[in-house]
Amino acid sequence: MSLAISHLARRFDTTQVLRGIDLTVGKGELIALLGPSGSGKTTLLRIIAGLDWPDAGALSFNGTDWLVKSAAERRIGFVFQHYALFPHMTVRDNIAFGLTVLPRADRPGKAQIAATVDRLLAFLQIDGLADRYPAELSGGQRQRVALGRAMAIEPRVLLLDEPFGALDAQVRRDLRRWLRGVHDSAGTTTIFVTHDQEEAFELADRVVVMNGGVIEQTGHPDEIYDHPATPFVARFLGLTVEVPVTIRSGRAQAAGLDLTALPRRALPDGPATLFLRPADIQPVPDPAAPFRVTEIASTGALLRIVAENAAACRIEAEMPRRQGRDLRKDQPVALRVIAGQIFPGGAAPADAAPVEAPKALKESRP
Amino acid sequence: MSMTAALPASGRQRRVLPGFGLTMGLTLTYVGIIVLLPVIALFLKGAEIGPARFWAIVTAPRTLAALRLTMTAAALATAFNALYGLLMAWVLVRYRFPGRRLLDAMMDIPFALPTAVAGLALTALFSENGWYGQVLAPAGIPVVYTIWGVAVAMSFTSIPFVVRTVQPILEDLDHSQEEAARTLGATPLQIFARVIFPAILPAFLVGTTIAFARSLGEFGAVIFIAGNLPMKTEIASLLAVIRLEEYDYNGAAAIALTLVAIAMVLLVLSNWLQARLTRRRVPA
Numbered sequence: 001m002s003l004a005i006s007h008l009a010r011r012f013d014t015t016q017v018l019r020g021i022d023l024t025v026g027k028g029e030l031i032a033l034l035g036p037s038g039s040g041k042t043t044l045l046r047i048i049a050g051l052d053w054p055d056a057g058a059l060s061f062n063g064t065d066w067l068v069k070s071a072a073e074r075r076i077g078f079v080f081q082h083y084a085l086f087p088h089m090t091v092r093d094n095i096a097f098g099l100t101v102l103p104r105a106d107r108p109g110k111a112q113i114a115a116t117v118d119r120l121l122a123f124l125q126i127d128g129l130a131d132r133y134p135a136e137l138s139g140g141q142r143q144r145v146a147l148g149r150a151m152a153i154e155p156r157v158l159l160l161d162e163p164f165g166a167l168d169a170q171v172r173r174d175l176r177r178w179l180r181g182v183h184d185s186a187g188t189t190t191i192f193v194t195h196d197q198e199e200a201f202e203l204a205d206r207v208v209v210m211n212g213g214v215i216e217q218t219g220h221p222d223e224i225y226d227h228p229a230t231p232f233v234a235r236f237l238g239l240t241v242e243v244p245v246t247i248r249s250g251r252a253q254a255a256g257l258d259l260t261a262l263p264r265r266a267l268p269d270g271p272a273t274l275f276l277r278p279a280d281i282q283p284v285p286d287p288a289a290p291f292r293v294t295e296i297a298s299t300g301a302l303l304r305i306v307a308e309n310a311a312a313c314r315i316e317a318e319m320p321r322r323q324g325r326d327l328r329k330d331q332p333v334a335l336r337v338i339a340g341q342i343f344p345g346g347a348a349p350a351d352a353a354p355v356e357a358p359k360a361l362k363e364s365r366p
Numbered sequence: 367m368s369m370t371a372a373l374p375a376s377g378r379q380r381r382v383l384p385g386f387g388l389t390m391g392l393t394l395t396y397v398g399i400i401v402l403l404p405v406i407a408l409f410l411k412g413a414e415i416g417p418a419r420f421w422a423i424v425t426a427p428r429t430l431a432a433l434r435l436t437m438t439a440a441a442l443a444t445a446f447n448a449l450y451g452l453l454m455a456w457v458l459v460r461y462r463f464p465g466r467r468l469l470d471a472m473m474d475i476p477f478a479l480p481t482a483v484a485g486l487a488l489t490a491l492f493s494e495n496g497w498y499g500q501v502l503a504p505a506g507i508p509v510v511y512t513i514w515g516v517a518v519a520m521s522f523t524s525i526p527f528v529v530r531t532v533q534p535i536l537e538d539l540d541h542s543q544e545e546a547a548r549t550l551g552a553t554p555l556q557i558f559a560r561v562i563f564p565a566i567l568p569a570f571l572v573g574t575t576i577a578f579a580r581s582l583g584e585f586g587a588v589i590f591i592a593g594n595l596p597m598k599t600e601i602a603s604l605l606a607v608i609r610l611e612e613y614d615y616n617g618a619a620a621i622a623l624t625l626v627a628i629a630m631v632l633l634v635l636s637n638w639l640q641a642r643l644t645r646r647r648v649p650a
Binding site for chain 1: 540542543545546547548549550551552553556560561564565643
């Protein structure tokens, strides 16, 4: 049982939204499509749902071509970003909708539909809301109703578009855990779209990182976190410090940086770029070192420092405040690197394509 | 300095725009003099007549015939407008085609055109040697000087009410609700009947009610095409005018009051229904 996508492409007017997507999703998997806005993840989800069609490529489910089938024939459950509940129907009628529109021959009896709805209401922990109207519910409650409505038709695949986008932080975290539970006990195949990496990493079995209409990397959250495959993924996952280095026999070297902790890499000799998380850099006071501390700022728990060398290479580091107690401004420091990712090519940080950091991305969304 | 100056001495809450007292006063004065006073005068005039006399006027055969014709023709016109107006609004909102904006603008012609001009034009078209009449008369469908003519004229002047009330609601409809219904397996007909129509129903009800109320009182467009035969094709508002010309003020007032009462009851009913339908849809 699986969903197979190959060479999928989609263009809107002059914008190429998807440029050759290949992806296979196994039965029971929980997949996150992660990427900044405009990366094509929602378009991909809508094509899987049958709400949009690609210009090229193939989409099949268990070997059956899905591109010749309508949304209804695919029997998918789609949860919309703003829920799209029917405002003139009670919660009960909303959830029952998919069953009541079945052709008479396949339609369960009234009592049976009521029983299914009751079961779902209990399963989703919204028993008390059956006779309310959507306008009388909170955001989190609407989200649950929307999920219940999608699950009532026993979908082959459950698709969620930014399922937590419109909720506040606390509700978001609660619902995340709850959705994981729902997925595990219902055993459905689930694909959800998000621009929030924390959400994707906490919830998904496998994360698909998308950017500019292509898949940058697919893998287990830990694997992606530890080994970002492309500079985009590295930047997207918070490896925001970029340092030019030189590779000699598989080892990266840079003046003033202690890179001995990095493993030997099968890279050609020559210029390369080292991507680092600020938390993976430890400044050590060393009078002979070329870097000097130029800025120190405390957030209470964390200490943020900026170190610069004579070549105006700026490196940001972050550490628990107590660890940096003996650091002073203008102090010469050696920088010990604990972990990082090296990509060949000498793109200096200044030339790097501007990429929104994940935090900024979160804020840019309504 | 300006801050303190802007604060009223009484410490009342400041408003974004000044002049609440003035604008509210003007509005109330206008409503009082132009809208409310004539209606009140009409009711007072009606009260002068006395119930027995009033009843005698309203149930006189000629009055009854006129009221019946007016109501039936208005019902026919409204039924047609309800269907056609909805279709029109649908086409204008849901499809993009060359000339759509022109068609959209043309929807307002019945509002802008003097109703007498509309009546004359319709009469010319439907008379036996007019463009439509040439076809309809030999087929045994007389329009001019019949109830059909009355209904056609009423429908012409009242269709924009349906289109213009439904159109904005249809435009604002959340597309993802239809998509949700599609993914849940609903057919296009089911989507319309169970998702779209309930959403526009309140506006649709109001539109058709106003169209009906307007048809009840339509005068200018109707009298040219109706022929105005007493007991046959004489509408109630024309009968009121005839009574007035005969210096029968009581007769005129009684008929006018009956029309006003019917229209009022309908408007109240439709507003109540609309409120009922939308009561629980609006977020708290």
